[in-house]
Amino acid sequence: MLLLDMRRKQKESKKRFDPEYLNELFGLTVVKTVRIPEELFREVENSAKKQGSNFNDTVVTALRRYLGLPSEDGTLFIQKVFNWVVQTYRQDDFPEDVTRQVFQHIQKDPELLVEYHQVTRRREDKETINRKIGKMVKQTLNAEVIGRSLPLPRGEELITSYALLRPGK
Secondary structure (H helix, E strand, O other): OHHHHHHHHHHHHHHHOOHHHHHHHHOOOOOOOOOOOHHHHHHHHHHHHHOOOOHHHHHHHHHHHHHOOOOHHHHHHHHHHHHHHHHHOEOOEOOOOHHHHHHHHHHHOHHHHHHHHHHOOOHHHHHHHHHHHHHHHHHHOOEEEEEEOOOOOOOOOOOOOOEEEEEOO
């Protein structure tokens, strides 16, 4: 009986705290052992030193680029946007165009806009950051997609379209 009760509590706690979800949003770190050839280690170590960096940061940056993931700055930026979304909207009450409103908030906040432009210098970075923000909004609000917006005017908005959302069931 005690074991069943512990398993039930464990399942409930997993619903409230999902480290994979937090890791996806905020880029929490995981320690892994990776075996690499010695000559590759030396090359990375030398390259890192020349750039005033370290082995770990150089490998993480290279992996992010290879996988098309945002930079660490991008992850921190998304966390700031996440904090604003949590403070501004409730999971059971938000407008269908909440994603557009999030991007409009970024556009209206001078500090956020400067940071947005810094983390989206390259076109690929902009696509990645925008997609991650859209996904974050949907997941944070436990929303479901009910449609797509019409294309937005280029140059007036940070995004060209967005998903219409409603509270999930």
